[in-house]
Amino acid sequence: MKTSRATVVTLFALPLMALAGTPPAAQKASAQKPAEKPAVQAECPHPHEAAAGEKPHENWTLTRGEALKGAPPVTLAELLAKPQTHDGQTVRVEGQVRKACQKKGCWMELASSDKGAGVRVTFKNYGFFVPVDAAGSAARVEGVVKVSELSEDMAKHYEAEGAIVPRGSDGKPREVQLVASGVELRR
Numbered sequence: 001m002k003t004s005r006a007t008v009v010t011l012f013a014l015p016l017m018a019l020a021g022t023p024p025a026a027q028k029a030s031a032q033k034p035a036e037k038p039a040v041q042a043e044c045p046h047p048h049e050a051a052a053g054e055k056p057h058e059n060w061t062l063t064r065g066e067a068l069k070g071a072p073p074v075t076l077a078e079l080l081a082k083p084q085t086h087d088g089q090t091v092r093v094e095g096q097v098r099k100a101c102q103k104k105g106c107w108m109e110l111a112s113s114d115k116g117a118g119v120r121v122t123f124k125n126y127g128f129f130v131p132v133d134a135a136g137s138a139a140r141v142e143g144v145v146k147v148s149e150l151s152e153d154m155a156k157h158y159e160a161e162g163a164i165v166p167r168g169s170d171g172k173p174r175e176v177q178l179v180a181s182g183v184e185l186r187r
Contacts, residue, residue, distance in 0.1 A: 001096050004176065005020035015142045018026075021056065023177065027137070028037070028139040029099055029171050032075060033090075036187060037112055037173065038080060044094055046150065059187060060186070060187055061184065061185070061186050061187075062131070062184070062185045062186075063183065063184050063185075064123070064128040064129070064182070064183045065123060065124065065128045065180060065181055065183055066142075066181045066183075067181040067182060068092065068140065068142050068182050068184060069142060069182075071090045071092040071142045072073060072087060072090075072091055072092050073091070073093075073094070074091040074092070074093055075091045075093075075094075076094070076095040076110055076111075076112055076119065076147040076173075077093070077112065079093060079119060079145065079176060080117055080118075080119065080176060083145065083147045084147060085180070087145055087146065087147045088139060088144065088145065088146070089144065089145055090142065090143065090144050090145075090181075091142070091143070091178075092140065092141065092142045093140075093141050093147055094112065094138070094141075095110035095111065095112065095119070095120065095138075095139055095141075095177060096110065096111065096112065096136070096139070096185040097109070097110060097130075097134050097136060097137045097139050097162055097185070098110065098111040098118055098135060098164075099134050099161075099162050099164075100130055100132055100133070100134040101119075101129075101132065101161055102132050102161055102162060103132070103161065104129055104132070105130045105131055105132045106122065106123065106126060106129050107120055107121060107122045107123075107158075107163075108120075108121045108130050108134055108135075108139070109151035109163055109164070110139060110141070111164075115126070115164070116164070116166075117164070117166040117175070117176070118164060119175075119177070119178050120158070120163070120175050120176070120177045120178070121139075121143070121177070121178045121179075121180050121183070122178075122179055123179075123180050124143065124179055124180060124181050126133065128147075128183075130183060130185060132187075134185055136187070137185040137186060138185070138186045138187070139183060139184065139185050139186075140183070140184040140186075141178055141182070141183050141184075142143045142179045142180065142181055142182050143178045143179045143180035143181050143182075143186040144174065144178070144179045144181075145177070145178055146176075146178070147174070147175075147176055147177075148174065148175060148176075148177050149172055149174050150165065150172075150173040150174065150175060151173075152173065154173075157185070175184075
């Protein structure tokens with residue numbers, strides 16, 4: 001009889017415990033432990049909050065950041081050929097998204113072909129992101145041009161995410177960047 005009473009108590013107690021949630025002792029213990037960083041964050045220099053969750057599909061227009069304000073247009077070819085001329089200036093560039101950050105969408109690369117240099121677009125103060133599958137989209141971007149020499153670690157990080165990082169004749173990684181205040185993507 002003791003066995004059947006224990007079985008009956010167990011059958012009623014388990015569902016009640018599940019409905020009650022985490023026991024207070026476990027809540028207190030988990031509150032005292034510092035949250036562990038995800039493995040991705042340990043190897044990636046940018047923050048990892050939850051992404052916007054929007055996934056583009058065909059025939060869409062997606063805007064991020066500030067509305068485009070009519071900055072002077074510069075062609076992608078001109079920007080890549082003479083980046084020093086535009087360094088520090090706010091411009092508008094249109095082009096094809098060749099790659100986008102596959103972890104969060106915190107950068108994208110505009111280029112006219114699959115090989116060779118492109119313009120890395122990051123987003124002002126990491127204030128917005130693009131979908132991780134934005135590659136292939138047409139982009140219109142306004143932002144400040146920056147000609148930058150990258151550290152080897154940052155170059156390797158970008159390359160691990162699928163980016164093409166150009167190197168100067170001295171072998172140092174250099175790239176043209178655009179810190180975007182606003183982005184429009186179209187498919």
